[in-house]
Amino acid sequence: MKINKINILSTLCFAINQISQSNAQASSQNQTQSISQTQTQPQSISQAKGSITDEQLNSFKFGSPQFRLAIIGDSGSESRAKKPMGLSTYDALLHLGDFDYSCKPDAYFENILPSSRSFEFMGILGNHEGASECGDDGHAKFKSNVYHEMEKNKEAKCEFSSSRCMWVCIYKNMRILGLTAGVNGCDKRDVQLSFLKSHLEGATEDWKICAWHFYDKYFHTGKYPDDGNIVSGSGESFYDYCRKQGAIIFSAHDHVYARTRVMSQFSDPTIDKFDSKPDENIVQIREGATIDILNGAGGWEMYIEQGKHKDFEWWQKKYAKGSHNENEHKYGGLFCNFNVGGNSKKAYCEFLRVGSDEKPFDTFTIYKNASPGNVTYSQIDDEFINEKIKAYKIENNIVDETNNAVDGSVAKSMNTKDNSNNSNSGSKDNNNNGTLFTRKNITIGGSVCAALVVIGSGVLIFSKSNKKVTDDTKLEIKDRQPNEGYQFNAVNINGQNSYDDSFTLLPTPEVISPLPEQFSFYHSNSMKRDYGNYDRKLELESPTSYTTNDSIPLVNNKRYRDNNNYFPSSSSSRNKQYNNNKYDKYW
Incomplete structure (x- = not known):
């Protein structure tokens, strides 16, 4: 094969060009990646704040408005009931029932609840407001007083059931449902469960609360050990339905304070797997896992x-009368700040006690974390603070110094490159002499050499593969059928004549001529070649004529002659004298 030098040079130039482009692209990608990493590298809170002070950031209003909710139950209407309410200020009060223990429907609302209150009020009926305790009239009066007090609310928008035993309130970004399951004179459990589902399913508020007075059998501390599922009965668990919606559960009736760990099931108590290593001060709830607080x-x-x-293992914190009655008069209330600092995924709660100089008995932070296996609660804090810092900078037209630093470093890099390109040629020559054998140059040179080796090897292999060696003595024709001849075919390939050495049948003439009645021919060993191992005989018994279609092959091949017992049968040969050497010319 004739090698085209121009094609080789073109291929070589193409390979060098591709290698150069690859190096240029790699260099550009490395520079871009370096800049990108600088821009996306997470900042610490202090770096993000820059010159912004904590005081400035804390005074900046951002996110959801923070509010404080007081949760108190079983207060009665005696004067001492005011003390837990006075432990802190708050924006709203949720009362869990048992306003009075002597069936005096007006006592609490006239003596304990301030007439000129500045907070929102939401109250649930307890067993001491039921018809079995106070009769139908007393029960109706309690319902009426609670209803009218809640109508006075300015911000909390509440909707009551037709019986006025159940209600749902929307306060800021919180939805609260108050139920009275187990309270005599109120709706049956199936009606209450239906009310719960209709007002909680699909709720879009950030915070959700389910509240009732009684409890189920696994969620009290044993004052009445025989109590069963007073709320849920034998049907579907109210606790588990609220858990599935990610709602916090509040209950009372047991005159203690007790908080569970995060539960992934209540009917068959199961502690959530992400609460397996309990940190009593951190609570992470989501749809499917929540806590129950009894107060x-x-x-x-x-x-x-x-x-x-x-002694149930799911209790995280408990507070009761004490083995020596040490807490007999130390009543208390739970106070929770929701939307801490504007963060709608964070709440902080503390249980405060009357007559105690000690720090709060229980403090904990609630995080709404939809994926506690992938996101830590500290990340929830950091994400919110970073968003707040960004909003503060936008509000006060503060330019992000970090972005300027990145832009400056990029500009400096570009200026350095331009200055290098504008340097004098003498300096370039000196630099090139010093950097001739750099890793980049060695890589390019090695790549070029490798390309040449590959191209040369390909040319050599291709040229050898096009050579054909034909040994006529080794040519073997198989599957020849009787009365068939062969020819070579000329074919046209790419506009040029070429020969296909496959065999194609040739028509053979039919020769009919008379022969003697009996004709025998014996081929002896006296011929020029030694065929002593073969004895050929042709006997024709036809008395009149003989017809043959044998043809003379167009291939002069010794093996073909030997294997096919060739005997000439042309019409001209019949009139000749046959002797031992007569037809040597055909062999």
């Missing part, structure tokens, strides 16, 4: 804890 320490009487109920 009946509002001022009437403190109860003891006893039996197996006080």
